[in-house]
Amino acid sequence: MKSLGSIRRDFAPWNDPNAKPYIQFDNVTKKFGDFTAVNNLSLTIFEREFFALLGASGCGKSTLLRMLAGFEEPTAGRILLDGQDLRGIPPYRRPVNMMFQSYALFPHMTVENNIAFGLKQDGMPKPEIASRVAEMLKLVKLEQFAKRKPHQLSGGQRQRVALARSVAKRPKVLLLDEPLGALDKKLREETQFELMDLQQNLGLTFVVVTHDQEEAMTMADRIAIIDKGEVMQVATPAEVYEAPTSRFVAHFVGNVNMFEGKVAEQTANTTRIAGSSGAQIVVDNAAKTAAGADIVFAIRPEKIKISSKKPADAVNALEGEVYDIAYLGDMTVFHVRLDDGQMVRASTMNAARITEDPLSWNDRAWVSFRPDAGVVLTR
Ligand code: ATP
Numbered sequence: 001m002k003s004l005g006s007i008r009r010d011f012a013p014w015n016d017p018n019a020k021p022y023i024q025f026d027n028v029t030k031k032f033g034d035f036t037a038v039n040n041l042s043l044t045i046f047e048r049e050f051f052a053l054l055g056a057s058g059c060g061k062s063t064l065l066r067m068l069a070g071f072e073e074p075t076a077g078r079i080l081l082d083g084q085d086l087r088g089i090p091p092y093r094r095p096v097n098m099m100f101q102s103y104a105l106f107p108h109m110t111v112e113n114n115i116a117f118g119l120k121q122d123g124m125p126k127p128e129i130a131s132r133v134a135e136m137l138k139l140v141k142l143e144q145f146a147k148r149k150p151h152q153l154s155g156g157q158r159q160r161v162a163l164a165r166s167v168a169k170r171p172k173v174l175l176l177d178e179p180l181g182a183l184d185k186k187l188r189e190e191t192q193f194e195l196m197d198l199q200q201n202l203g204l205t206f207v208v209v210t211h212d213q214e215e216a217m218t219m220a221d222r223i224a225i226i227d228k229g230e231v232m233q234v235a236t237p238a239e240v241y242e243a244p245t246s247r248f249v250a251h252f253v254g255n256v257n258m259f260e261g262k263v264a265e266q267t268a269n270t271t272r273i274a275g276s277s278g279a280q281i282v283v284d285n286a287a288k289t290a291a292g293a294d295i296v297f298a299i300r301p302e303k304i305k306i307s308s309k310k311p312a313d314a315v316n317a318l319e320g321e322v323y324d325i326a327y328l329g330d331m332t333v334f335h336v337r338l339d340d341g342q343m344v345r346a347s348t349m350n351a352a353r354i355t356e357d358p359l360s361w362n363d364r365a366w367v368s369f370r371p372d373a374g375v376v377l378t379r
Helices: 061-069 111-121 126-139 155-168 185-202 213-219 237-242 247-252
Strands: 023-032 035-045 050-054 076-081 096-099 173-177 205-210 222-227 230-235 257-266 271-275 280-283 294-299 305-307 316-327 331-338 343-349 364-369 374-377
Touching: 023 061, 035 061, 035 076, 035 230, 050 061, 050 213, 061 076, 061 096, 061 173, 061 205, 096 155, 111 126, 111 155, 126 155, 126 185, 155 173, 155 185, 185 213, 205 213, 213 237, 222 237, 222 247, 230 237, 230 247, 247 294, 247 374, 257 280, 280 316, 305 343, 316 343, 331 364
Parallel strands: 050 205, 050 222, 096 173, 173 205
Antiparallel strands: 023 035, 023 076, 222 230, 257 271, 257 294, 271 280, 294 374, 305 364, 316 331, 316 364, 331 343
16 A cells, blocks of 8 residues: 555544534634734634644734634634634633743742642632542653752653643643744653653643744654745645645745756646756656646755666666765765756765765766656646
């Protein structure tokens, strides 16, 4: 069985026409004065989904979260949760909790009191609070830190307290605004896996805002890529990476090479693209496009093979010169300047310690790729 990317997803309600969306943004617009932060945006999120809103700073992703939490109301459009229109419902009456960038822990309270705070406010009986707090401490593996205050904890531990506090009241939906922003890289990676486990174990719906593509790719079931208040694509991480639908998305997630050209010839299965300088490439998964139309072939660096000799069987092989080499340990990235001037990035996994046919700066080299190695984009 073939699949896009290495993962087969058993959880995929978005592919089920009968599945009912849990959260719906329905033509939502948000204006601040005459500035449009969110522009007529629609998207749906399913129950138990780990959903990421990914975009550059200022694209409107936090505004989306704040509207869902009830801190802002849409200027136009509707937000529905489990079929109910949320307009006019104050934040504390929504089955939604938000974990903020800054965590906002109470500095004078112990870890357990921080976690218990919301439960006390709700008037939960004391024994129940105690058992819920114990359960939460266990969940985030902080049992031995219950009596400490936030300043006696590391950044990662504080983050886990904030998380425990946000889920203590068992909200149906947890909104996380850059939840791992304050952590260093290594801790962030560890915590990503912890967050995924937590979400699975509790069976909650998570909506996370991030500008970090790797973070979204690691954690999310699906990602919405947002630009200037609009959705550019909503898809699984593998689809976003392997089948972007626009140049914007292809560029935004990962590295990509773009070959600009025109459709020279199209048959049922293959499209021949003529580059501006005469080089031609053949691809086999393009949508029907008029001859002569401007298109772009987008291909990821790891799908491109680099070699010192022309590969005998390659459908697409272009010649050039090695311009730059970055040895990164696990892989090596080559920049090859093709004879028509285009720069191509090709990356090779260093699966063995010894390289048989090493390339050096200024060597002549061939880059080659299969007809199905990339995607054709028209926008
Ligand atoms: P970041 O990653 O930097 O937090 P973001 O994508 O979350 O960015 P938002 O906070 O949603 O961005 O803001 C979207 C746009 O709306 C920004 O240009 C911001 O300046 C503007 N904006 C947000 N809140 C307000 C407000 N209360 N008044 C005026 N403009 C606002």
